[in-house]
Amino acid sequence: AQKITQTQPGMFVQEKEAVTLDCTYDTSDQSYGLFWYKQPSSGEMIFLIYQGSYDEQNATEGRYSLNFQKARKSANLVISASQLGDSAMYFCAMREGISSGSARQLTFGSGTQLTVLP
């Protein structure tokens, strides 16, 4: 079964507008971490933001914020004031806790290709 689901293969946003990239996840663990990475066409995977399952506040890093809704098992990425340089593939990923036996693995969603329009 898919552990991480990203339902938007492609998204377009106007420069300076905000955009939300969706991510839902599935785990029975109480302890897990959720991550967002950006991958430009050059290929490097750039870490953006993370949220721990026990964190009560939504994570923020500059123009990036994570809308964490634990009961809904969603961890959407919000990018405010989009810039042309934000055009890239965005991956949501999850790392489960010790009890899952896969604590070292990072499982990725299928990705969302974001295009920022001038």
Place this chain on the structure above:
Amino acid sequence: DTEVTQTPKHLVMGMTNKKSLKCEQHMGHRAMYWYKQKAKKPPELMFVYSYEKLSINESVPSRFSPECPNSSLLNLHLHALQPEDSALYLCASSQDRLVDHFSGANVLTFGAGSRLTVL
């Protein structure tokens, strides 16, 4: 500048060649990873090393042979590859603390990747 350095950036090899991909980090991380990524797909885990010992091998064919000579270096030796092995190979590293509460220490830092073409 990325803190995980991968060489070479591009590699073209024939099916009978033997080559190696190299990865280096100096962040004191004790877990290192190899991922394979095909175009328009998410990365797929191949191998995980923890404290220089292989801890996860995701049923990768033996034509891929990982090696971790020390805590800073990770190699991927390639031999008798197939054209379908052409992909972007990503190395990553992280702290290896299996704690119940996640912290930033569990973030994986990736290199820029090695783009492999098998002819």
